[in-house]
Amino acid sequence: MAFTITIPGIVRIVIVKTPDEVVAINDAGVVGRSLSGRGGLVNGSIAAKLAVFRTPDGDIWPAFRDRLDPLRAAHQAALETALSDVEPLLRRIAPEIAELGGYVRGGTAPRSTGIIVQQATGRLFFDDYTANEASYDAARTLQTWSSAGPLRAFWIRRSGALQASLDRIMDLSRGNMACAHATALAMANILRSIELMRELARQGDNLAKIAPQEALVQTLRAPERVVREARDGGRVGQVRLCARSVVVLAVESARRQRSDPGFAFFAGAWNQCPAHSIVPALLADVWRAARTETRERT
């Protein structure tokens, strides 16, 4: 059941939580990824936040490109191809997987898990990608920016941290916007899954008992929310949308109501995540690495 908040001039927002509604709205022509900032102050603030995810030349990060954008389809297909050959990619990031395995097992890593995840993600694009404290800070700044309240957002921008983070992420990504998106924003979902794996492993003999695929199902996390805008009014399934509503798809909440892991990646939809194969394989390998090391130790 969708939840609508409308305060004229302030906010016009629809929050969608059920899987069917998420799928229907994601597919609706009247709902797009571009945010105009119209509809109220809050809508404007959300749009302004997402508007920063562009290259210095004005190029749009792939995850913010609209459905009918020919470059979105091209980027998506190219990336899907690049990330579909899973085995070589997993071999490329085997050291990071081993490190993460150790962390899941309960060990302490010499560096932040976030850095490891960011490096693993980056190496899916460039085999010499090297993350560090500063690059991970940049990613965290951008993640915080996306969900910060007005005062915090103001400070992040005013202090120059926002631009510095964007520049750092783009530099490390060598202008590859898919890599920038993965190493700045999407990596947060992998990191949450790793943390959940560690918690799962801690409980009893789960690590030995639970198979990698099962662990994956239990720990895989989708983005908490995905933001869209209804350009015009209309009805999508049971959801009534007013023109210029920001539509928040609570993807993670909806995913929990579905057993299908593909839901986290909008599998089969126009915006299917190109990492829909590699991320589950990576997580399963991390669990496998944790188990392997446990066995080796015992």
Added chain:
Amino acid sequence: MSRENDGFVFHHDLLGRFLDVVYRVVNFFVRWDRLQMLLGAVNLSVFRDRLRAHNLHHTGYGIPTSGGWAAGDERWRSADGSFNSLDHPRMGMAGARFGRNFPLPECVPDSDDALLDPSPRVISRELLARRTFIPATTLNLLAAAWIQFETHNWFSHGVPGPGNEFKIPLQPNDDWPEPVDGCMQIRRTVKDETPRETWLGATPTFQNLNSHWWDAGQIYGSDHKRQMQIRSGADGKIEVGDDGMLPADPERPGADLTGFNDNWWVGLSLLHNLFAREHNVICEALKVRYPAWNDEELFQRARLITAALIAKIHTVEWTPGILAHPALDFAMHANWSGIPFRVVQAVLGKNSEAAYGIIGSSADQHSAPYAMTEEFTAVYRLHPLVPDEMNVRQLGAAGQERCELVNMQGRSSREFMEKHGFSNLLYSFGTAHPGAIRLYNYPNFLRQFRKDGQPLLDMAALDIMRDRERGVPRYNRFRELVGKGRVTTFEEITSIPGAADKMREIYKGDVDRVDLLVGLLAEDLPDGFGFSDTAFRIFILMASRRLKSDRFFTDDYRAEVYTEFGLDWIRNNGLKSVLLRHVPQLGPALEGVNNGFAPWNVL
């Protein structure tokens, strides 16, 4: 401002910011058209500044280079419009892309199913088709011909070819004579094959085959080859036949040989012949004053003067004629020559376009490189101006002959002109009314229209499809984006009897789906207006922009370029004087007529 707009930024001045706030409050209580005349005119300039700041969007030039510099490009108009801006030579040249009046993500077409919904053919039949002719009684038929004459200067998307047509399913009771598999087919707009910039997103782009500038390209063409075809090669003149009329175009049967002669009909022929004569008279006058000038110099200077005269006629005669509101009349004259108050002029200063007019001020592109826009072409869909029939009269003779417009166009045009004569047809157009730009007034002959090299066309359905395929927002969002706010009911759009109910039925109760053209034709009009206030918002912006962006109307509107004679010619002439110069027999018909586009006297 993003780099998408090529670095152009709109600069607000302090007075502008103040007036913006004041008028936001004022307009909360009172619409601009209900204000006292001067207050209303200032309100229009406030609208224009808002639109200049937010409603100009670049889509890339679409052409890699401007072509070569030619001698004289610094002091007269190049054939293809390049080098009008010396800093940005590609700007506005033939082949450059149409721009946009809205942010690019707003200009994305619906996906395939929604694109055909509701059926444009149903809209054509049930909302647009003329039932009985509704005349625009404050205008004469030259006003209809004039706007087509002008749009042929400003833009052309090219002639669409076959392949990948839209297939519009026909209803069982539809009498469309040439169905293909139960559908009416509409060819798509010519595709822009130039490399797309990555920041364009999903917004489609299209090329304007004509020069975007207000350069009388309809007479002179938009490339050097065409220009040479229409010239006589002597004394700068345009080629005319022994009878003083333009020669036939050997490649387009029925049409005159002129710069741009698509969609040819008698109305266009009248105006092309009139201004070809005007050009030649100007050449003669220039030759007397500058006997050393060669053919090229005479031609180019006469072109500058003729183009400016046409722009002036459009600004201070056609526009106030069709939008007969005192504030607008004042504002359009102010656009051309400034306000008539010396004290206010002194206060605002020499650089103020409001005080002294746009003409002769500094060129300014505001927030984007100059280009015609898709939204501009959309609001110029004024086909209801065209009647299905008209009375053809003869000067000096009583009686009239009822003629169908379908027999006055295409291959029949020249024959019709020859049969009835230039003077008689001008007189007939001056004494006939165009149609009102309203629902239920779309000419029926255009709803089943045969054009050379094209399948049978329903122009009304085609107009609807063109806006949709080019990603022009539908009516309600269009309103919002020009600063008018959305409507929530069909009754808020129109009070035309029965129209709201019919629209509700066709659009299944969804007011956001109403097509732009339908909304514009349905909308209740301000007093004196011949078309909708929503369309007018784009006019406010673009009518000024055509002048303000153009070097030859601003920085180079000076005697060194136009000659003193040329500036005087532009200052002292208008449509009426042009008509009387070339067809003095029209004197009695024009006696007492202040605006050449108002109905003339029937003798």
